[in-house]
Amino acid sequence: MRPNTQASKHRSSHDTEREFGGALGAICIPIFLPLTVLFLICMSRSPHASVLQWPPPLPSSDELWDPMAPVLLLGWIALHALLYLTPLGKVSEGLVLRDGTRLKYPINGFHGLCISGVLLMLFLGLGSPLGHLFELLLPLAVCAIVVSFLLSVYLYVRSFWAPPHALALGGNTGNPLYDFFIGRELNPRIGNFDLKYFCELRPGLIGWVVINLGMLMKEVELRGSPSLAMILVNSFQLLYVADALWNEEAVLTTMDIVHDGFGFMLVFGDLAWVPFTYGLQAVFLVVHPQALSSLGAATIIALNGIGYYIFRKSNSQKNQFRRDPTHPSVARLETIATATGKRLLVSGWWGLVRHPNYLGDLLMALAWSLPCGFSHLLPYFYVIYFTVLLIHREARDERHCQAKYGLAWDAYCRRVPYRIFPYIY
Numbered sequence: 001m002r003p004n005t006q007a008s009k010h011r012s013s014h015d016t017e018r019e020f021g022g023a024l025g026a027i028c029i030p031i032f033l034p035l036t037v038l039f040l041i042c043m044s045r046s047p048h049a050s051v052l053q054w055p056p057p058l059p060s061s062d063e064l065w066d067p068m069a070p071v072l073l074l075g076w077i078a079l080h081a082l083l084y085l086t087p088l089g090k091v092s093e094g095l096v097l098r099d100g101t102r103l104k105y106p107i108n109g110f111h112g113l114c115i116s117g118v119l120l121m122l123f124l125g126l127g128s129p130l131g132h133l134f135e136l137l138l139p140l141a142v143c144a145i146v147v148s149f150l151l152s153v154y155l156y157v158r159s160f161w162a163p164p165h166a167l168a169l170g171g172n173t174g175n176p177l178y179d180f181f182i183g184r185e186l187n188p189r190i191g192n193f194d195l196k197y198f199c200e201l202r203p204g205l206i207g208w209v210v211i212n213l214g215m216l217m218k219e220v221e222l223r224g225s226p227s228l229a230m231i232l233v234n235s236f237q238l239l240y241v242a243d244a245l246w247n248e249e250a251v252l253t254t255m256d257i258v259h260d261g262f263g264f265m266l267v268f269g270d271l272a273w274v275p276f277t278y279g280l281q282a283v284f285l286v287v288h289p290q291a292l293s294s295l296g297a298a299t300i301i302a303l304n305g306i307g308y309y310i311f312r313k314s315n316s317q318k319n320q321f322r323r324d325p326t327h328p329s330v331a332r333l334e335t336i337a338t339a340t341g342k343r344l345l346v347s348g349w350w351g352l353v354r355h356p357n358y359l360g361d362l363l364m365a366l367a368w369s370l371p372c373g374f375s376h377l378l379p380y381f382y383v384i385y386f387t388v389l390l391i392h393r394e395a396r397d398e399r400h401c402q403a404k405y406g407l408a409w410d411a412y413c414r415r416v417p418y419r420i421f422p423y424i425y
């Protein structure tokens with residue numbers, strides 16, 4: 001294959017806007033974040049689990065490598081690729097692309113979760129094989145990082161054969177490091193197999209709950225039964241993942257699918273960062289058991305419930321409104337017109353704050369950490385990181401919306417002054 005001339009022509013008119021610290025960020029983040037993943041796993045499993053521990057508990061090379069790890073990881077990705085291709089569930093169309101077409105996506109991620117869960121039970125059962133994931137965590141994370149780099153290189157190279165309209169706006173600056181990091185091609189596909197959509201919610205997200213289950217089984221192996229804290233962490237995070245897959249169609253309207261190219265940032269996030277850092281609480285609990293009172297557990301369950309309710313209701317309201325503004329559940333909401341023809345909700349959940357879905361997500365994140373008690377900062381890593389991520393993401397989205405909607409967006413901001421936390425931020 002040879003890069004087509006249209007694409008070459010497009011490359012001469014490079015996009016200039018850069019995010020995540022531009023070229024410097026694109027050099028530092030791919031070095032810093034993989035090391036952070038390994039560091040956090042080591043810390044969570046160390047008896048001190050202190051982020052201030054110096055020198056940090058460095059792993060030996062033996063701990064970083066296990067021949068089982070690549071077999072398991074690649075087998076897991078291949079299993080989900082097969083499940084993606086099975087003709088289960090419906091097929092849905094994405095939003096209209098710049099060339100006026102719409103891509104088709106299989107909505108069968110929830111089937112993937114259920115079938116891979118059943119297969120795991122059939123072949124491994126519940127017990128020591130899953131508990132062994134505790135020992136395999138570091139080698140698996142190393143393999144996921146290597147796979148992320150290899151896939152990102154492939155995506156970067158193949159993007160030079162993509163037609164200009166298939167490139168992400170913002171992923172074509174001409175700086176190879178930045179474009180590799182941020183992603184050049186918007187929807188890279190092999191035939192009908194959409195690589196970004198596949199990675200977004202399947203191997204990593206489902207892998208995360210399997211790792212959690214492995215930690216629960218390790219606890220059973222060590223102490224005879226799972227603790228209440230471990231059960232809560234597993235249940236809350238399983239609910240979150242199952243919800244994402246049940247509502248898989250909603251991902252088709254998110255920034256990741258609609259706006260961002262598929263490069264290292266998303267590949268690494270999907271395949272390494274999410275499965276190996278989002279469930280650190282479960283890893284921590286294996287080594288640092290916590291006693292949780294019934295009242296404490298009930299309070300945490302209530303917090304997770306409230307967060308989930310806000311998160312689900314607000315996301316569903318906007319998705320429904322974007323798909324069909326005349327639907328009875330949203331038709332009576334107050335809106336303002338924009339010059340693009342699209343309207344913005346100014347009442348209902350989206351009249352409370354400008355990102356009610358982020359508020360709900362953050363309340364849940366806090367509920368996931370609280371079962372780990374207050375003796376260590378480490379299990380609060382997710383909620384701290386996620387607050388920073390969502391504040392940054394909100395600012396990015398705000399810039400995109402201001403560029404899209406101009407004066408109408410300013411009017412919305414005046415009408416709904418708080419971004420995420422009512423009366424605070």
Ligand code: NDP
Pocket residue numbers: 254255256311315318321322342343344345346350354355357358361393397400401412
């Ligand atoms: P959002 O679902 O928040 O979508 C933002 C878009 O919604 C805007 O670009 C705009 O797009 C539209 N919009 C904004 N305000 C209004 C309004 N008042 N009325 C109508 N439409 C409006 O985007 P995200 O992808 O950031 O988040 C989706 C979910 O995923 C969230 O719940 C978030 O918490 C979660 N998430 C989780 C992550 C994780 O790692 N766990 C990471 C990132 C997100 P347009 O007008 O073009 O439709």
